[in-house]
Amino acid sequence: MPAAHAQEPAAADLGERLGRALARRCVVAAIGNPLRGDDAAAKALLGRLEGALEATLVDAEEVPESHVGRIVQAQPEVVLLVDAVDLGAEPGAAALLGKDALPPSGFSTHRPPLSVLMTYLEQETGAEVLLLGIQPKQTQFGAPLSPEVERTVEALSTLMADRAPTSRDETAARLR
Numbered sequence: 001m002p003a004a005h006a007q008e009p010a011a012a013d014l015g016e017r018l019g020r021a022l023a024r025r026c027v028v029a030a031i032g033n034p035l036r037g038d039d040a041a042a043k044a045l046l047g048r049l050e051g052a053l054e055a056t057l058v059d060a061e062e063v064p065e066s067h068v069g070r071i072v073q074a075q076p077e078v079v080l081l082v083d084a085v086d087l088g089a090e091p092g093a094a095a096l097l098g099k100d101a102l103p104p105s106g107f108s109t110h111r112p113p114l115s116v117l118m119t120y121l122e123q124e125t126g127a128e129v130l131l132l133g134i135q136p137k138q139t140q141f142g143a144p145l146s147p148e149v150e151r152t153v154e155a156l157s158t159l160m161a162d163r164a165p166t167s168r169d170e171t172a173a174r175l176r
Contacts, residue, residue: 014094014095015163016163017096018080018159018163019163021078021130022053022054022055022078022160023164023165024076024077024078025074025076025078026053026056026077026079027078028046028049028053028056028057029064029071029080029082030045030046030057030059030061030082031060031061031062031064031081031082031083031114032062033061035141036139036140036141036143037136037137037138037139037140037141037142037144037145037146038084038091038134038136038139038143038145038146038149041084041149042084042134044145044153045156045157046082048157049157049160052160053160053164054164055080055164056071064081065120068121068124072124075125076127077127077128078129079121079125079128079129079130081114081117081121081129081130081131082131082132082134083114083131083133083134084139085102085133085136086136087133087135090135091148092135092146092148092149093134094135094156095132095133096130096133097130097131098128098131099115099118102115102131114131118131132156134149134152134153135149136149137149
């Protein structure tokens with residue numbers, strides 16, 4: 001289900017789950033190679049979220065393990081990893097997954113595998129670690145974002161900004 005259709009029930013559920021995650025002390029970490037087409041989706045999303053969220057934003061590119069110290073230092077309650085992942089869906093589809101729900105195909109251009117990174121982050125931070133996966137269409141070197149993924153990035157940035165509290169006072173009120 002493409003995230004661009006925010007009125008659809010699955011998108012509404014994604015929005016609710018993202019809203020709950022963003023209402024807590026959150027780190028959003030973008031994973032991906034900015035030179036490989038749709039693998040740059042996370043970086044594009046992070047750029048759109050700059051200044052729109054009360055979250056720590058980390059551009060981890062292809063080496064998220066190099067940013068663990070910064071993530072731990074933020075003392076998050078939630079770590080939201082964003083990456084292009086083969087969900088076995090249409091290009092531009094998005095899903096919010098825990099490590100036990102990662103697709104078996106495991107497409108990712110990153111090492112260590114995302115499941116290992118997620119487990120390590122859970123252990124180091126005590127936080128809930130989630131993956132916001134975006135189905136890529138193309139990951140060729142030098143390719144731009146596909147139109148499908150570009151639409152999803154735009155829809156996700158709007159969805160996340162709309163669902164996120166605008167201040168820590170509002171966060172506290174939402175959690176009561």
